[in-house]
Amino acid sequence: MIVPEVVPTITVSLFLPALYVALIVGFIALLGISFQKKDVHALILTDIVGVAMLIIVAAVGTDLAEALILPGLVVELAEIMAISEILMSREMRKTGKKVSFMPMPIKMDMEILKTAPNFLSLVLIVYGIFLTGFTGGAVAGVGILFYALARKSRGLPFQLWEGVSGISGVAWCIWLAGFLILFVAPEIWLLGLLMSSFGILLKVASKMGLIGVLGREEFKRN
């Protein structure tokens, strides 16, 4: 039997309705794409097809399906970023105008942005390290993001930013090495577990470093 005994029947019976919902969502999105006239709208509607894909994968509802969802989401994000870059670069080439990365619509000149960022981001980062793992990484990442946004009007030290992105790469390697230990030498699983958990803490926290490198031109201008 494919489905284990412990799974209640209502969970099993939800699979087919979820599949139909996903196929209908995908069909509606494809209809929308075929009706639209502008390229930007096609791009936005394509994202709905990605959501339908996530519904199908989530309908399976096992650990393996969870392992499929994460790369599916990452693939969708990577593709939508790449395609919107293509669209922007084509439009810039057509009109001959340059657009800044991360444009800020209002000029923020507040007292709190000059005094608070160091303390608040320090608190967030320390709390994130205390939590460890994915959640801790997210909290510490919010701290770094807050620092970056608050300091933006005064200019960011972009050399430090490149350092952060370097740490991000190293953390990625630690994470992978930890997983390899779990696969190849299961006896020392504790080391592998610690390596991957600290790796993902650093990785998620330094995710902003990646955006920092992307926005390098803008930091240089400041």
Add this chain to the structure above:
Amino acid sequence: MDIATLGGQLLGQIPLGDIVLYLTPFNLFMFAGALIFTTLIAISRTETQVEAEFGSLNDNEVKVGLKEFKIRRFLAVVCGLATAGAMITGDVFNFTLLVALIGIVNIGIVSAVKQIDVLNAAFQYGLIAMIASLPLFGGAAIILASTGTLSILEIAQLSFTTPMMFFASVLLLLGIAGETGIAPFYATKAEMFRTPGSPFILIIHLSSLLVIVRAIEILLIINKPF
């Protein structure tokens, strides 16, 4: 269907926990082919493209800047390695991920080009690749739901096939067709090969050819038609 019937004898397995790679002469041949072509890309220098001018006997040289060229060659090498990985993986899961990687890298290779026509084609191709991720991942998920496993070696030993598995295989094939840009989605790729510095862009072609052959092997193993 038995793995040995399709790919010749089973030469060996590389077990890495749940991820089991398996080697048959069929797989090894395509793996080596992909690696050899990747090495050729990594050492070749094709910055200049010579075009014949229409209506005269002159030649027209088109050059690519070294910076742009380096990025595109790096992405082409990544594409070759992903193709090689997709050849020997024994896992529908890893196969799906590597095909998705090939799709992303294909978009990346052409998006560095600074010509409006090529960017237009790359945009359309990118939309197709994004839409194709629905049948690709959805097919893999339905295979998982209907067989309980994603390992090809396990699926080959199953004694039954269900209509759901056939439906999933059709979805998977649609997804692979869209990600690598074979027959019905082929048209937008023609524009990409006309870009300067393009000889190594033929890795896009090679990857779609090899991946489709391997995908047919996997689908035959899953559905056991004979």
